[in-house]
Amino acid sequence: MTNTTHHAEDRPTWPAIWKGWRRRCPNCGNGPLLRGYLQVRDACPVCREDFHHHRADDGPAYLTILIVGHLMAPLLLIVFTRFRPDPLILFTIFAVGCISLSLYLLPRLKGVIVAIQWSRYMHGFARAA
Incomplete structure (x- = not known):
């Protein structure tokens, strides 16, 4: 139970959303999140955070x-x-x-969706044991 509360503190959502809006890595904020217009990179070239397991799917298109x-x-x-x-x-x-x-809006909202998933430890973004 304490571990779940600790996760939320490790990855604050609003800074991650802002980094995602800027199409930057939600972890370090420096590396590009996208390769090209909409393709999410497999990993951040700066901090090596994995993104291959994101599940943005139709969310960015729907929000757009x-x-x-x-x-x-x-x-x-x-x-x-x-x-x-x-x-x-x-x-x-x-x-x-x-x-x-x-x-x-489309690539920015895609970055936001991936950043929210990263900050909430969703879809494979959980910390390795």
Whole structure:
């Protein structure tokens, strides 16, 4: 029972989330977490923390859709009702906005999901006995 409380102190969640948002290793904060756009490295090149067992799966994509939808849908309604732009202009602006915001958020949210799993000792991130 004391061991579980000790784990939470070893890996504080908020600093790990911030490092994940920056796409950095949640352990050391220096090494890159991702190789390329979305592929998580097998291990940190700086501190050698293993990441091969992460289970981010569809979480980052789901969160990206959730955030982009909740930001852009009300904005679309406001712009449409206030300014009444031509439909093609409205579509073009919001299509570019949605795609840009999605491309920006997706790797950052993937880093956040992996960092949360690391900080909570989930999916194989548990300390070796």
